Amino acid sequence: MSGKPFDSLNTSFGVGDDPLAVKENLARLSASARVEPSKLHFVKQVHGDRVVEASAATPETEADAVWTEVPGTAVGVRTADCVPILIEDPGGRVAAVHAGWRGVENEIVTRTIERLVARGGELAQLRFAIGPCIQRCCFEVDGDLPRRFEAAFGAKVVVRSGEQIKPHLDLPLAVQETLSRLGVPEGHVAVLPQCTMCDARFFSHRREHGVTGRHLSFITLPGAAAL
Numbered sequence: 001m002s003g004k005p006f007d008s009l010n011t012s013f014g015v016g017d018d019p020l021a022v023k024e025n026l027a028r029l030s031a032s033a034r035v036e037p038s039k040l041h042f043v044k045q046v047h048g049d050r051v052v053e054a055s056a057a058t059p060e061t062e063a064d065a066v067w068t069e070v071p072g073t074a075v076g077v078r079t080a081d082c083v084p085i086l087i088e089d090p091g092g093r094v095a096a097v098h099a100g101w102r103g104v105e106n107e108i109v110t111r112t113i114e115r116l117v118a119r120g121g122e123l124a125q126l127r128f129a130i131g132p133c134i135q136r137c138c139f140e141v142d143g144d145l146p147r148r149f150e151a152a153f154g155a156k157v158v159v160r161s162g163e164q165i166k167p168h169l170d171l172p173l174a175v176q177e178t179l180s181r182l183g184v185p186e187g188h189v190a191v192l193p194q195c196t197m198c199d200a201r202f203f204s205h206r207r208e209h210g211v212t213g214r215h216l217s218f219i220t221l222p223g224a225a226a227l
Contacts, residue, residue: 001025002213010203010213012078013059017213026216033074035220040074041066042216047102051095051115064103065112067095069119071223076216080203081139081196083171084131084217085109089121094219101145104174105152113182128179128189131217132202135195136170145169153177 001024002010006017009025030037041054043063052061054068054075066075069092077084077098085097095112097103117123136159146158146167154177159168172191179189196202203212 001028005208005211006213009215011216012214015213016211029216033218033220035074035218036072039072040076040218041068042076042078042096042218045077045098047100049103049106049108049111051108051112064099064108065095065097065115067093067112067115068221069093071221074218074220076218078214078216079131079133079196080205080212080214081134083133083175084215085112085175086129086131086217086219087112087116088127088219089116090125090127091121092221093119093121094221096217096219099171099175101141101149101169101171104171104178105148107178109175109178110182123183124185126184126188128184129219130172130175130189130191132192132194132196132199132215133171134197134204134206135172135193136168138195138197138206139169139171140166141169142166149174 002017002021010017011025013019013022030040041057043057043061043066045064046062048064050063051065052063054066054073057066068075075096077096082100087095093116097109097112099108150158153174157170157174197204197207
């Protein structure tokens with residue numbers, strides 16, 4: 001529905017797109033996923049480590065992860081290079097996490113796991129999906145960020161080569177390292193390899209110099225009647 005540079009399925013009202021187009025995009029997405037629009041919950045992402053329950057979440061709630069244990073409810077995060085992480089707790093909960101480099105460094109995924117476990121989830125049973133994001137091939141950084149990530153997640157998350165002027169960070173690998181240290185089985189983590197900056201099918205904040213749309217990665221807790 002949205003026109004350039006937000007075509008076609010931008011899901012954010014905060015990037016300059018026509019609000020009517022965004023509403024139509026969300027309506028089409030909800031219908032395709034068979035989720036009632038009123039039961040699709042997301043938050044105002046601020047690159048922090050706050051986790052909120054869907055029942056307390058609004059588009060203006062500042063947080064970077066949202067979870068639910070209410071059947072038929074969907075939770076999602078918007079991204080355009082940052083890492084989307086979806087979590088399934090077979091015990092009856094789901095969560096969606098938004099992690100830019102600040103969120104990865106602050107271990108927003110750990111805070112989310114803590115919330116699920118506090119509600120009765122078992123760490124060894126959780127399943128994770130790490131979605132398309134900017135990959136190590138394109139995420140060039142400078143300053144003391146490489147040193148901080150090496151200290152926090154190990155040298156393998158920072159890529160240096162003679163062909164690169166500056167170091168590159170591997171954010172999905174840093175998330176995987178966080179999960180591994182927590183004791184999450186490797187087989188419980190699915191990682192999509194697509195790079196949002198390389199692949200023109202995806203919105204990319206860095207590639208488009210900040211003028212682009214946002215994808216919505218979401219997960220639904222089954223149990224209620226579909227549309």
